[in-house]
Amino acid sequence: QQPVQSPQAVILREGEDAVINCSSSKALYSVHWYRQKHGEAPVFLMILLKGGEQKGHEKISASFNEKKQQSSLYLTASQLSYSGTYFCGTESAKTSYDKVIFGPGTSLSVIP
Amino acid sequence: GAGVSQSPRYKVAKRGQDVALRCDPISGHVSLFWYQQALGQGPEFLTYFQNEAQLDKSGLPSDRFFAERPEGSVSTLKIQRTQQEDSAVYLCASSLRAAYSSTDTQYFGPGTRLTVL
Numbered sequence: 001q002q003p004v005q006s007p008q009a010v011i012l013r014e015g016e017d018a019v020i021n022c023s024s025s026k027a028l029y030s031v032h033w034y035r036q037k038h039g040e041a042p043v044f045l046m047i048l049l050k051g052g053e054q055k056g057h058e059k060i061s062a063s064f065n066e067k068k069q070q071s072s073l074y075l076t077a078s079q080l081s082y083s084g085t086y087f088c089g090t091e092s093a094k095t096s097y098d099k100v101i102f103g104p105g106t107s108l109s110v111i112p
Numbered sequence: 113g114a115g116v117s118q119s120p121r122y123k124v125a126k127r128g129q130d131v132a133l134r135c136d137p138i139s140g141h142v143s144l145f146w147y148q149q150a151l152g153q154g155p156e157f158l159t160y161f162q163n164e165a166q167l168d169k170s171g172l173p174s175d176r177f178f179a180e181r182p183e184g185s186v187s188t189l190k191i192q193r194t195q196q197e198d199s200a201v202y203l204c205a206s207s208l209r210a211a212y213s214s215t216d217t218q219y220f221g222p223g224t225r226l227t228v229l
Contacts, residue, residue: 002154030215041116041203041220042155049215087154091215099145099168099211100218102154 001025003090005103012078012110020073020106022088031064031071032089032100035082042087046073078110114138116221118204124227125194133189133224137206144187145218146179147203155203155220161187162210194228201225 003024012018022031030049034042048064048071061074075082085107089100117136125131137144142163147155148171158177160168163184172179176195181187191198201223207216 032218034220041222044217044219047215047217089154099157099160099171101157102147105152105154 002101003088003103005086005088005106007106008104009107010109012082012108014078014080014110014112016078018075018078018108020075020086020088020108021070022072022090022103023068023070024090024092026069026090026092028064028066028069028071028090028092029098030091030100031062032091033060033062033071033073034087034089034102035084036087036105037084045086075108078108080110080112083108083110116204116206116219118202118221118224120224121222122225122227124229126229127196128193130190130192131194131226133191133202133226135187135189135204135206135221137185137187137204138219139185141206141208141219143207143209143211143216143218144181145205145207146187146189147205148173149201149203149223151200158189158202160211162212167212191226194226196228199226199228 033045036042064071085105089102092098144161146158149155157171161181176192178190203223204221205218
């Protein structure tokens with residue numbers, strides 16, 4: 001089942017902060033975050049694993065609340081280069097194979 | 113090459129034509145995924161390969177869609193008798209290890225934009 005992302009779109013001025021949320025109706029093993037600019041490939045930002053391990057980007061942080069089946073991506077002191085569409089992908093089981101299901105995306109625009 | 117490459121980048125087909133889309137994953141990557149991305153939407157899973165074995169094809173929308181990875185490296189997604197609803201960006205991604213046993217970063221290619229007239 002596809003995760004839900006909020007907000008759908010956000011506009012920021014340079015230097016402002018933003019939070020993007022991702023929630024699932026299923027118990028989660030991992031959450032993956034990607035950013036995609038128009039006409040380009042999605043670029044990896046971060047993976048959060050059940051149990052608290054994080055792997056990812058230096059300037060972007062995220063949280064993973066396993067009990068609430070939610071993850072949040074925190075973008076601080078935004079730069080023009082942060083503009084793009086942010087996707088979360090969720091993976092449920094790790095006792096066996098489960099594919100990553102991506103959300104519909106959050107469009108973020110940073111303006112001068 | 114350093115990343116995942118896909119060809120062609122753009123493909124225009126007349127309804128009813130067959131198309132073949134190619135993906136070159138990162139060398140040595142065990143897992144390969146195909147996704148379909150409609151305008152303004154997230155990538156939607158189509159199929160998964162572990163080396164040459166197609167272990168999950170649950171996302172293929174119809175029997176007109178066929179994928180292969182015969183030698184465990186390059187993969188081809190073939191769409192037969194294309195329809196207008198097949199118009200989308202087709203993304204390929206690869207990751208280092210088998211998806212059954214690990215959670216790895218998926219590295220995406222730039223995609224092939226298919227337009228069916």
